[in-house]
Amino acid sequence: MTSSLHLWLIPLVPFAGFLVNGLLGRKLPKSIVSAVALIATAIPFVQVANVWFHLSGISLPYIEHLGTWIQTGVFSAGFDLQLDHLSMVMLLIVTGVGFLIHIYSVGYMAHEEGYWRFFAYLNLFMFFMLTLVLAENFLLMFVGWEGVGLASYLLIGFYFLKKSAADAGKKAFIVNRIGDFGFLLAMFLLVQHFGTLSFGDIFAQITQHPEWQGGVLTAIALFLMLGAAGKSAQIPLYIWLPDAMEGPTPVSALIHAATMVTAGVYMVARTHVIYDRSPLGLTVVAIIGAATAFFAATIGLVQTDIKRVLAYSTISQLGYMFLACGVTAYSAGIFHLVTHAFFKALLFLAAGSVIHALGGEQDMRVMGGLWRKLPITFWTMTAAVFAICGLPPFAGFFSKDEILYLAYLAPNGGKVFWFVGLVTAFLTAFYMFRLWYLTFFGESRAQERMLSEHGAAVHASSTSTLVLEADPNERVHSHGVHESPWVMLVPLIILGILSLVGGWIGVPPDLRGHNEIGHFLDPLLNPKGAFEGSNQLALTLAIVSTLTALAGWLLAHIFYFAKPELPVKLAAQLRGLYALLLNKYWVDQIYGAIIVTPLLLISRYLLKGLIDTGVISGATYGSAYTTYGFGALVQRIQSGNIRSYAGWLALGAAVLLIVTYFGFTAHFH
């Protein structure tokens, strides 16, 4: 291996792709736009893969200093990129899954307006995400952190002519700002107490002082968690992610499932040295993770929009990752991040394939019976559903099981977290198989609808949650439901294989595996070694969680395949609970009433009405009007009459004379 790895190329090549497509794309044909975007993503992937194959020859962490950004007397920050075990894993996921989704998008977006814009934004996202992952200090990480938020905003609002999409983009951006506020405060505290923002320097200082516990470290940990909660859609800032489904489906797969939303988990794992010293911070992370996993799963039970189910499932799975971090099982959290990137990207892409086939239909209630018509989509999605439900030997089984097992052993929380995780696993299995049955089995509710009502009619007859991605007339193909083109199916198949085998990199020793990913990450993330458990316990817990997932499947089978009239009855009986879940616990409404409405009122009446109009405008307008009024008064002197001027002149002279005379008199006496 040469002395330099040229890590800077990894983020900058997608940025070049963004510049080309963003500046020239409008005039370029679609084939060139897609070629530029794909090459700009393929090069980093190849480079990352190259680094990966030569990893044994590199001493980690490898740091590349590209220049100084800020240099003051006591503080400096540079453009430093870092490669270590953790960023290696993240790089592989971001570039690998990102490249697959770029390929898929070529097919998915083929009929869309603004094709060049879409790929320019996607490349911009890759640039910021790779910057975030490679950054060696908090400041550069924050650049990537903000940048992915920007790309997310642009892509959620991709169909910006639709008000709901534009609103969803704004909501995502504003909610993320709240989290970024926490990140910023954490950075200020770090600068104040450590005098640097470099990961290496800060962690070295903490390691040298084993007596530092809690205190300011807890404050930093909690502020960082606030940032992570914003970016990774955790309680209390998760509300933007379901709305983010307004974006095109590949965006949901790339940004809002596989990569960007996992940035919070990555950040917590990256800063685990701080969390390790803050028991309170860890407990908060674990509680937020467990609570989010559970609540998001319950909301997912009753959603009818296929993408919203997946959105809540993403929030729920991210909760698992935070739960893992909260019990100091960082490696397990990253492991779940990896497998989740495979199966959740696949779920979204497969859902996108279904939506594409149905001409923009997203309501599961009008799907059904699609498995014969979309065989490849069906089989790949099945792999993903099995993976997310944690059925062996699919990917999710190993990562989820690892988290539950380590949560069970963890000293700070232990069995409560394990139980919440188990219940969530049951709920996950239920709503994922519900989606599976509603979409692919039963009678084809879509078919007659597609044939009888074309285009706008679907729009008109749509019920509550039906969302159309674009003008349906363009998207509905006259020949009805059809399988997607190969350019979309190949990424599905690759991700399907990964959803099956992706977990095999982390088979625990208890199940006769070697837990390669754990051994790969542990030197960095868990130097003290894992918790002590027994083979017997691990096996028991694995069987319990598998049975739980099977029970969820069975229940979904009864509800949505064997006796489809049952859920309606149940919903009627438990009307209150059903409404609670369907309306997502009214959290949006509560936030609206508690935070948004008062803020709007204060802004409108106090800040705008009183301060802005009254004080600020009042002062400027007031002084202007005073001058104007005085001018109106004294302009009468300017009569144009020469004799009146002469009179004023004489009067002035007389006054001067009198003043001078009496002034002098007064002075001399």
Next chain:
Amino acid sequence: MVPISYYLVLSAILFSIGVAAFLIKRNIISIFMSIELMLNAVNLTFVAFAHQWHQVSGQIFVFFVMVVAAAEAAVGLAIIIAVFRSRNTLNVDQVDLMKL
């Protein structure tokens, strides 16, 4: 020997007549002449004091005033002619377009 107060009183009377005419007269030529009257009243004062204190500077000042007055008369009469050509009047009350 005429006391200086006589000169000063005469000067004050001439100056006051000038001011009064300056304020009252409407004919622009008359106003102009009243200005000359005021200037000459001041000149008289200068000369009187110069004689009183045996200082020549007062008399030199008078020359300056007369030069300035001559220049002023030249410019002023030129303006008056220009005004008369455009307005056909010398009444200042009718030359009042420079107002709001």
